[in-house]
Amino acid sequence: MHTLTHTARWTGAAYLALAAFGMAGFLLIRPQLYIPGNADATLAALHSHAALAHLALVLEVGIVAAQALAALGFYALFRQDRPDAAFGVAAFGMANAAAILGSVAMMTTAVGIAEAPARAADAAATVAMLFQISQGFWTAGGLFFGLWLIPMGVYILSTSRMPRALGWLLVGGGAGYIAGTAIGLGWAGAPSWLVDALPLPATVGEFWMIAYLLIRGIRTGTAGAPARGTMVG
Secondary structure, X not given: OOHHHHHHHHHHHHHHHHXXXXXXXXXXXXXXXXXXXXXXXXXXXXXXOHHHXXXXXXXXXXXXXXXXXXXXXXXXXXXXXXXXXHHHHHHHHHHHHHHHHHHHHHHHHHHHHHHOHHXXXXXXHHHHHHHHHHHHHHHHHHHHHHHHHHHHHHHHHHOOOOOHHHHHHHHHHHHHHHHHHHHHHHOOOXXXXXXXXXXXXXXXXXXXXXXXXXXXXXXXXXXXXXXXXXXXX
């Protein structure tokens, strides 16, 4: 198998793992453990669903590992044609992994306090605060997740390795992620439908990218017309 195609396949596998761990941990399990605005209910949920809480930690660690591996995979995949785009994807991907790692630390501490409430003067308030900080890491990480999609899309647009429509979708989706993060942080009482809708093009682009990497891999041969090492033009 061609080296680039092999790299594309394992990068797609890491990206798929990132999506699967994220949906299972952040979208499905976390809402069962963290009840915003209700510290006592959050503590009770962690205490009564201890196994689920530890599964949430494992999945969150899996997100960090998958994100880091995907970032390395894209660097290996892009560096020959567009080293600046490769560096951008890897750097922003690792920054996002670091943000989620901060969330892991907060959740780990929260679970530990829930298992031994005597460690904190007000266990419920402490656990709720730790989960809120964890949520803050995810919100801040949205900036980097948007940023890593932009050089990914620019690489596609500046080469002939993947469909151009995918490149435009990733660039637009990355901008949507950034805009959604900025609006959510900077606009008090921002409509949730707006904040949630802005990253939707990115979600479509990401699943298209995952499917393309796993099924097609990458177009081999010579990269497109733009000069070697440039992101635009």
